[in-house]
Amino acid sequence: MDNYRPAVGTPVEQLDTPCLLVDMDALDNNYAVVAETYRDTVCKMRQHTKNIKSPRLANMQIQAGGTLNGVCTAKLSEAEVMVEGGIIDVLIPNQIVTRDKIARLAALNRRGDVKVTVDNADNIETLSEVAVEQGVVIGVLVEVDTQMNRGGVRSPEHGVVLAKLAMSLPGVKFRGVMSHQSADGWPDADERMRLSKEIIGICIEVKDAIESEGIPVEMVSSGETFSYAAAAQIPGVTEVEGGSYALMSNIYGYLDEFQVSNKVLGTIVSTPGPNIGIGDFGMKALSTAAAANATIEGISGVTIEEVQDEHIVLRSDGTESFEVGQQFMLLPGYQDHMPNRWDQYIGVRKGVVEQVLDIPARGCHH
Amino acid sequence: MERPIFKPIGSPVGELDTPAVIVDLDILERTFSTVASFFKDRKAKLRPRVDLHGCPALAHMQLAVAGTVGGVSVATLGQAEAFSGSGINDFSVRGLVVTPQKIARLCALARHATVTVAVDNPANVADLSKAAAAARVQVKVVVAISTKPDRLGVEPGQPAVDLAKSVGDSAGLAFDGFMTIEEKLEVDDVSQLAAESRGWTQRAVDAREAAEAAGVSVTTVSVGGTYNYEVAGATDGVTEVPAGSYALMDSKYRGRRDGLEPAAKILTTVTSFPEGDKIITDGGNKAVGMDRGNPVSDEFPEAKIGLSAEHGNIGLETPTQRRINLGDKMWFTPWDMGVTANLYDYMNAVRSGRLEAVWDLPARGRYR
Numbered sequence: 001m002d003n004y005r006p007a008v009g010t011p012v013e014q015l016d017t018p019c020l021l022v023d024m025d026a027l028d029n030n031y032a033v034v035a036e037t038y039r040d041t042v043c044k045m046r047q048h049t050k051n052i053k054s055p056r057l058a059n060m061q062i063q064a065g066g067t068l069n070g071v072c073t074a075k076l077s078e079a080e081v082m083v084e085g086g087i088i089d090v091l092i093p094n095q096i097v098t099r100d101k102i103a104r105l106a107a108l109n110r111r112g113d114v115k116v117t118v119d120n121a122d123n124i125e126t127l128s129e130v131a132v133e134q135g136v137v138i139g140v141l142v143e144v145d146t147q148m149n150r151g152g153v154r155s156p157e158h159g160v161v162l163a164k165l166a167m168s169l170p171g172v173k174f175r176g177v178m179s180h181q182s183a184d185g186w187p188d189a190d191e192r193m194r195l196s197k198e199i200i201g202i203c204i205e206v207k208d209a210i211e212s213e214g215i216p217v218e219m220v221s222s223g224e225t226f227s228y229a230a231a232a233q234i235p236g237v238t239e240v241e242g243g244s245y246a247l248m249s250n251i252y253g254y255l256d257e258f259q260v261s262n263k264v265l266g267t268i269v270s271t272p273g274p275n276i277g278i279g280d281f282g283m284k285a286l287s288t289a290a291a292a293n294a295t296i297e298g299i300s301g302v303t304i305e306e307v308q309d310e311h312i313v314l315r316s317d318g319t320e321s322f323e324v325g326q327q328f329m330l331l332p333g334y335q336d337h338m339p340n341r342w343d344q345y346i347g348v349r350k351g352v353v354e355q356v357l358d359i360p361a362r363g364c365h366h
Numbered sequence: 367m368e369r370p371i372f373k374p375i376g377s378p379v380g381e382l383d384t385p386a387v388i389v390d391l392d393i394l395e396r397t398f399s400t401v402a403s404f405f406k407d408r409k410a411k412l413r414p415r416v417d418l419h420g421c422p423a424l425a426h427m428q429l430a431v432a433g434t435v436g437g438v439s440v441a442t443l444g445q446a447e448a449f450s451g452s453g454i455n456d457f458s459v460r461g462l463v464v465t466p467q468k469i470a471r472l473c474a475l476a477r478h479a480t481v482t483v484a485v486d487n488p489a490n491v492a493d494l495s496k497a498a499a500a501a502r503v504q505v506k507v508v509v510a511i512s513t514k515p516d517r518l519g520v521e522p523g524q525p526a527v528d529l530a531k532s533v534g535d536s537a538g539l540a541f542d543g544f545m546t547i548e549e550k551l552e553v554d555d556v557s558q559l560a561a562e563s564r565g566w567t568q569r570a571v572d573a574r575e576a577a578e579a580a581g582v583s584v585t586t587v588s589v590g591g592t593y594n595y596e597v598a599g600a601t602d603g604v605t606e607v608p609a610g611s612y613a614l615m616d617s618k619y620r621g622r623r624d625g626l627e628p629a630a631k632i633l634t635t636v637t638s639f640p641e642g643d644k645i646i647t648d649g650g651n652k653a654v655g656m657d658r659g660n661p662v663s664d665e666f667p668e669a670k671i672g673l674s675a676e677h678g679n680i681g682l683e684t685p686t687q688r689r690i691n692l693g694d695k696m697w698f699t700p701w702d703m704g705v706t707a708n709l710y711d712y713m714n715a716v717r718s719g720r721l722e723a724v725w726d727l728p729a730r731g732r733y734r
Contacts, residue, residue: 001367001711002444002731016467018733050676074676075648077369094676095637095646097692100371100383119638123692150646150677151638269462270486273516280461282549284708285733288657308549309704310417310441310461311518324464324487336675340652341708343731362731363368363711365385365653 002343010353013327017267018281020342021329022247022357024349026261027057030245031064033257034228038066038240043232046091046221048243050074053339053361055085057246062087070113072221072241076105077364079114085360088112091221093143093178093241095151097123099130101366106134115139115219117178119152124165124172131171139175140166141219142210146202147181156209163210176219177210179203180241183226187254196227197234204236225252249334250293262338262345263297263329266312268322276305277322279312279330286330286338293333299326368711377721379714380695384635385649387710389424389614389725391717393629398431400625401595401612405433410599413458413588415439415610418704420729421713422452428613429454437480439588439608443471444732446481452728455479458588458608460547462510462518464490466497468734473501482506482586484545486519491532491539498538507533508545508586511573513566518547522573527580530573534582543586543605544573556622560594564601567594571603592619592626616703617662628699630713631664632706634678636694642685647678647696654678655709659701671698 006015038044045067049058058071070089073079079090088111096105096116108114109131118124118140131138142159145152153159159177166174181199186192200222207217223231223240231240244252247262264285270278277299283291286307296302301319304312312330316322332338339345345357371383379388405412414428416438425438437456440446446457456479463472463483475481476498485491485507498505509529512519520526526544533541546566570589577584585605590598592611599607611619614630634649645666651673654661660671663680665688672679680696700706707713708730715723 001728002734004734014467016465016734080369095692097637098383098635099693104371119640120692145640148674149644150674150679151640154640267465269464270510270518272486272512272518272520276516278462278518281733283657284705287651289651305516311549313517324490337652341731360367363709365368365649365709366370366383 004344004346005356006346006353008353008355012265012348012351015265015346017265017327018285019265019346020339020344021263021265022345022347023261023263024347024354026259027246030248030258030261031061034061034242034245035065037229037232041232043237044068044239046070046072046239046241047246048072048241049078049082049361051243051336051339052246053078053359054345054357055082055087055360056357058082058087059085061246068239075364075366076101077366078361080108081361081364083108083112083114090114091141091178092116093180093221095119095123099126102127102130103134106131106136106138109136109138113139115141115175117141117143118162119143121162121165124162124169128169128171137171137173139173141176141178141221142206144177144179144203144206146179146199152179153206156206159206160209160213163215164213167215174215176217176221177203177207178221180224182224186226192226193230196223196230200227200231200234200237204234207236225255244336247335247339250295250331251333260331262335263331265327265329268324268326268328271322271324275316275318277314277316279314279328282308282310282312284309285341286332287341289334289336290332290338295331296328297331298328302328370712372724373721375721375723379633379716379719379721382633382714382721384633384695385653386633387630387707387713388633389630389713389715391715391722393627394613397612397615397626397629398427402432404596405599408599410604411435411606413437413439413606413608414613415591415608416449417441417445417729418610419614419707420445420727421725422449422454422728423723423725424613425449425454435606439610442732442734443468443475444734445729446475446479447471448729448732450475450479458482460484462486462490463494469493469497472505473497473503476503476505480506482508482542484508484510484547485529485533486510488529488532491529491536495536495538503538505539506542507539508543508588509533509573511544511546511570513546513548513569522569523576526573527576527582530577530582531580541582543584543588544570545588546570548591556593556619560597563590563594564597567598567601567604571601574603592623611703614703614707617699617701618659620699630703632661632698632700634696634698636690636692636696639690639692643682645680645690645696647680649678649698650674650676652676653709654698655700655702655706657702657705661698661700664697664699
């Protein structure tokens with residue numbers, strides 16, 4: 001792992017590269033948009049921390065407002081990091097199935113309220129057994145497959161069966177329903193709203209079916225960055241699992257209220273041709289998703305010609321020539337995989353380092 | 367930082383917390399013997415490229431085998447620093463060291479270790495020389511030879527000779543030879559790639575001949591990798607091959623390199639089985655990696671593997687007849703193990719199905 005901790009006040013031009021910058025003004029803007037959107041709504045933001053991997057960044061949104069003081073994590077070990085970071089209301093919208101992991105989940109529930117999603121009766125029974133052994137109660141939500149075609153129940157009937165089972169067993173508490181979807185690729189806001197309502201409606205159907213059996217549904221956790229505005233207006237949705245909006249990605253530029261706040265700072269190390277500059281990081285530091293649709297800031301007229309494993313080949317249209325030692329910034333096409341490859345964010349405001357933020361949930365695959 | 371549940375040494379591999387990198391020591395030792403038998407009696411030796419795993423324990427095993435130069439190849443200065451803390455003391459750094467911050471770090475490292483860096487620019491030579499002389503250290507320098515136009519390095523003729531001479535005339539620097547920096551290799555056809563690489567190898571050898579004709583003595587010519595080590599290692603004038611993928615292997619090279627089998631795989635767990643033709647696991651893109659290509663499933667080698675960020679998705683043509691339970695283990699061979707190893711902090715070394723050691727990967731994430 002890296003441990004790069006430049007002094008507060010260091011100008012960006014003096015940073016050792018490559019490093020992962022967070023533009024704190026842009027991040028503040030993104031958090032303010034969410035705080036304002038959910039200020040007076042029943043539905044609140046439950047920030048998905050898989051995109052940020054940092055309880056510090058999550059706590060900033062909680063302080064800014066618009067949240068229910070809780071977060072999502074993709075994995076159990078990420079949930080541990082968030083609980084250790086002072087965030088005790090955690091939803092893991094994922095299945096935890098092995099006994100040793102469930103024991104770890106149960107133990108974490110002594111310190112936090114860490115809920116998981118289920119799509120399988122055997123899994124609910126195992127959760128119940130382990131929770132009873134440890135003397136804790138684990139909250140469960142039924143996961144509904146609305147679009148992603150992976151985990152989740154495929155029908156309201158199956159959802160009802162699982163909710164009833166959870167209600168009947170000790171050690172588990174049925175809390176509600178959850179779905180994940182992606183209303184990506186719909187730049188038009190009206191169309192995005194329509195599509196979001198349609199897809200999230202599949203999850204609402206399962207909620208309605210469970211309620212019609214007399215089982216209260218406390219949580220309906222659905223929606224993501226694309227549908228964050230729509231979900232707040234869909235009756236029944238209690239929380240939205242937005243993740244991308246915090247650090248943002250070029251490909252969601254149509255959500256222009258948010259700004260790209262995470263950028264990789266690099267240095268030109270070689271200028272082998274008249275309009276060619278070789279930068280000091282490559283695919284390993286980025287991921288394919290971040291490299292595709294990435295753009296360059298800091299040197300005018302530059303496009304990315306090739307992303308190698310350890311270097312990036314930049315081409316200039318001649319507006320500005322490359323110099324060895326010159327810095328540039330890369331804005332990611334899609335950022336989710338990128339912070340998982342770094343150990344620190346260098347938080348920068350107005351061109352100087354404001355704070356160094358660790359990324360403790362990096363590598364938390366477990 | 368990765369946070370697995372650690373299991374006792376001796377645990378059966380199927381009980382390890384997932385997703386996890388598993389290294390089969392029996393396969394690794396066979397691989398080492400294959401590669402050693404090629405290099406041990408040749409002029410060219412192996413310089414293991416250890417940034418593809420970031421693991422000092424593994425690097426020491428690679429260096430303990432016959433046929434190496436006794437040092438390693440890394441991509442960044444930060445990786446060299448990490449390995450230096452674990453007893454490795456001879457580095458060839460492929461990334462160019464150009465900024466004042468990095469040059470200062472290089473000089474500090476050169477107090478503890480033999481460090482070779484590549485250059486392709488006279489101003490950089492001057493900067494390195496000034497800093498090395500002031501720090502009273504000696505830095506070994508190779509001139510980078512480009513593989514094609516507009517890529518890192520210089521042309522093998524007069525530009526290479528001129529740069530070599532300027533290194534030789536610089537205080538604090540010792541001219542050592544030439545190196546090609548080969549990246550983003552398309553390996554659909556390894557034999558074609560190996561054939562193409564003869565051209566790159568020849569450029570480095572040409573640079574050597576031109577330098578020697580100009581009276582500059584050349585110690586090192588470093589070219590090639592796992593994809594062509596037999597070609598590069600058998601070429602007159604080549605002294606070392608910085609190969610790395612050979613050790614752990616991956617599906618990129620599986621079946622394409624004689625005598626080399628994947629020693630490393632990713633162990634995952636079935637977390638959902640929603641339909642007969644779809645198996646969901648806990649190893650997604652962030653844990654298995656697919657920067658340059660898809661992983662291959664051991665259990666369902668023909669299956670279409672989809673990796674979303676957090677989930678693996680084994681898509682079958684027809685519903686499987688095999689009984690699948692939640693908690694079942696699924697093995698994947700990543701397309702490029704260098705990408706995958708960079709996602710982890712530990713590797714689990716296993717022999718005959720039981721955990722023998724857990725290795726740290728301190729050089730992971732060292733891009734600086």
